[in-house]
Amino acid sequence: MRTIKLFAGAFAGAATLALVPVATAQENSPACTRPAQVLDLRNWKITLPVDDPDQPGAQPLEVQQPQLKRYGLDPWFVPTAACDGVRFRSAVNGVTTPNSSYPRSELHEMTRGGTQPVSWSPTSGTHTMEIDQAITHLPNDKPHVVAGQIHDGQDDVTVFRLEGEKLYVTNGDDPNFALLDDHYVLGTRFQAKFEVSGGKIKAYYNGVHKVTLPATFDGAYFKAGAYTQANCAKSVPCDPGNFGQVIIHRLAVTHRPS
Template identity: 30%
Template sequence: MTGLPDSGSRTGPATADLAAGPGGAIDLSRWELQEPIGSSGSPTTISSSQLQGGFEDPYFFTDTDGAMTFWSPEKGVTTPNSNYPRSELRETEPGGGSANWSLSGTHRMSATLRVVSVTSSVCVGQIHLGEGGGSTKPLLELYYRSGGDIVLGTENSPDGGQTTHTVGHVPVGEKWSYTIGVSGGDTIDLTVDGSTTHYPIADSFKSYQQYFKAGAYNQSASDSTTQGAKVAFYALDVSHG
């Protein structure tokens, strides 16, 4: 189903001064990092406390312009339910532990970013299913395609199947902003550079808890360690109400 556009302001998250290292002014107490290294089916996870301590490596670092940058090569360790590697933040509770929140209420994740490079496609933001059933699917994924199209993928049901919606176009290397979220328990809200669309949430998702993800979840795989997706974030904020 195509989203219904409405008017939206061009107010996005403010660009942060990230001179303090990856994250800088970004609150990393709400995140842990999944990396494209480790053992087969068990990627390395970097805890929130390590991230707040200034953790950096080739897959998560401060770029020359100060951005919190994620690098995910096409060859890398994947999670058990994916064929693609990732360098990606997973939402946690502020005091530790995995975040899992109900679809009821209002939940938002806002970011300012640019895709530095991408081979085919990269997912830069997700709402993922958590506790409540056996599905390992996302509720939604926000993709950036190599040609510059920004595409929202909404899952048809917890059993799978995804419907895609082209929601914007930004050349590779240019900054843009998004806000993804849910409201009222039954609506997905997406704003890309001030243009807002809404999408219904199927009843079959409502038994599940949810959590946010953001970073570079590469959507292509090969034997190359030099090709892949690099995504730079200048602001990232999560709110629940």
């Protein structure tokens, strides 16, 4: 596996950015300096909206374990000042994956200590992701951000998606399948949960079961973070100051056998 350089990184078309330094023992050092001190990232990797230094202009940067446990990238993936959450930020001019025109600062579920891809079935066992989070910033013009999703081998299956003030659960190509909140205020902390079993997906909002969706996919995994649904063609200005942002305070995934 390629080694990530922990103290170098560049945003597409922007100045070089410094990564968050590893914690030190200095007397006045903050309580946390990297996301893995706040969230359990053992079975995750992250995709960031910056160039992969080995493939500039072609791929976003992806960081896996064991590098991820000592990694952060300001301002895209850092702990909050209070060390009570992790900030995920993705600007409209960020580098995108080959299969999307939108940038992301987003965790991707893995297994075996974050070293191997995970793939689970909605008809075998029970699979749950709970996110305690707040959406804190939206891009201009197209103010849409995805803040948690189930993905299969081809595409997203269902996501928690904020469009302006309206927070939805999607169903495949239907972005407005179920309305969770018709007046979401940016910065409001909420709990989102997906529970998958028996060929069904149950979506919960603040502990309340809101909707059940059919689950006919396979090869599934969870994702969490800020997947900004805007780019330079749909939002101005086209610069790092125009972004989507999510703070995750707690993230938990469980897989129970049948």
